[in-house]
Amino acid sequence: MPATTRYTGAAIGLHWVIAVAIVATFSLGIYMHELPLSPDKLKLYSWHKWAGVTIFLLVLARIVWRLAHRPPAPVAGMPAWQRQAAEAVHVLLYVLMVAVPISGWLMSSAKGVPTVWFGVLPLPDLVGKDKGLGELLETAHKALNLGMAALVLVHVGAALKHHLVDRDDVLVRMLPMLKKP
């Protein structure tokens, strides 16, 4: 029974680690891109890329988990449109969690700067240096990020609505510490 009403520890752990990492990496991206050029800026860019690659790998692990486990069913009594909306937002979030780091990686290659994970492991350049492509991918990386930010707000808003208005266990099953004794 508990397996159907809450997520496994692995799913919960991955969800929150990825959530915190995405918010931090997104904020870093917003902050760093307008900075004047300096060694610190170059460092921040590298950290941002390392974080992006790390998130990408965590998301892959999360997808593997998702394919191997059936998540808890939607809470009873939810209108069909809400179930469908929740399903759509989750699918889109997965798509964006994969697409955002890939767009950043490709953008970096197109701009002539390979990505070297933690300064140790070089990632291959899937595209060559190309100014036009670099600008296109920059626009894509921004758009995908803004799209993801909007979806995250919907996701968080819905979770809070379930918890505070509907008073069901949608949030609790992903955040067991909220559980009332």
Place this chain on the structure above:
Amino acid sequence: MKSGQLFAWFAAALLAVPAAQAAGFNQLQPARSAVSFVYKQMNVPIEGSFKRFKGELTFDPARPEAAKTAIEIDLASVDTGFAEGNDEVQGRLWFDTKNHPVARFVSTSVKPLGGNRYEVAGRMSIKGRTLDVKTPATFRQADNSGVFEGAFVLKRADYGIGEGMWADFGTVANEVQIKFRMTATAAGK
């Protein structure tokens, strides 16, 4: 006596063959030459290049020791691999192109290392500092031109390239690999 004369004739004939092409290659072709570099930023190798340079190169395969070259690089033509970097490195902390627009290399000796390999020594002047540098180079002949290719490591700090906040090598490494390909044709060809 007669055989001595014959020998002298023979020797003269032998020497005459290279002498006929003694002019060697002496017209540097910048459009078919390249000066590029690889630097490491946060341990990420990034390629850059200089778009404009000119100079002289005289090389006679028969007399490699007599080879000479002098290359002037227009530092404002730098492409660091990313747009922001191009403006930055022209600034005071890097090349300071306003006060030092040109980097100059003047060879002092060319030493054959066997085969098609040579060691070119010379004086490199950048940003008001002149230092001795040495680089290996290979020579090959292609059609009517001679091509010198080589690479060496230049330490940017030796010339004060990247001062102040950039002086720390943690972000941009000190070692910069300089790669060159110099193509020269024979005069009148």
